[in-house]
Amino acid sequence: MTVLQARQLSVALAGKTVVEDLDLTLSAGEITVLLGPNGAGKSTLLGGLAGELPITGELNFGGRPMTAWAPGALARQRGVMPQRVEVNFPLTVEEVVRLGRTGGDRRADEAILAEVLSALSLEGLRYRKMPTLSGGEQQRVQLARVLAQILDSQGPRLLLLDECTSALDPAHQQLALGLVRTLARTQGIAVLAIVHDLNLAAQFADRLVVLKAGRCVASGPAEEVLTPSMLASVYGYQARVERLAEGYSVIVPVAGAVQTAPVKPTCRQAS
């Protein structure tokens, strides 16, 4: 089932069109990973889909134009995790996760709070103040907040995740993306996630969309899209793609392909 459909979508930033003419379909239960080099327009696209940046073109969510949705309803159906969230107020972990709840049924709020804290190994940090947490701990709290926002809603649901595992150690990356995948599958949530780690993308994506200079240059299943020629042409990255028995691929940099500029001494040597 299609949850989000964009046709000929363009997104502008500071008066400049950064993402251009993009067609995108996100389906219930699927994780679509958005790849592309730094500055390709990935966060800008997410900002456009999240309603934070001006767009042109067609954007439908749950079969209705995005603009037809009331803000309160959208908040229960669409969770957005930006790349950087700084919490400088002395809020506790549980207070931040509660921010994701729009209010209503208190018993449901408590149950969801306990569920997401447990699923992201945050129970022991529940009463800690945010500014005292490490970067990875804070990132897990932000993911918990976004999940708590939409978990018990009915109807079409969408998660937009901008590098939600960039600060996590490998075990917590597996925990977080494994949880997102399980929730997507069991609750029919459509997920669009920006992931720079190609191995995580290969492991967790049902579909990849590759952006370069604001345009989609490839899309499809990882085994079709993640090829040495795509990595070379899009990233200028020389790598092998090895298929594992587990059913996904790992990307291995080609030895000796790293180009480094010679470093010239800029300081005069002390004589």
Ligand SMILES: Nc1ncnc2c1ncn2[C@@H]1O[C@H](COP(=O)(O)OP(=O)(O)OP(=O)(O)O)[C@@H](O)[C@H]1O
């Ligand atoms: N506030 C801004 N004003 C003007 N240009 C901006 C602004 N923010 C970002 N840009 C530019 O827009 C382009 C796209 O940025 P965007 O953050 O969408 O890229 P990205 O693909 O998410 O990159 P990264 O992988 O580095 O996070 C970049 O060239 C960036 O320099």
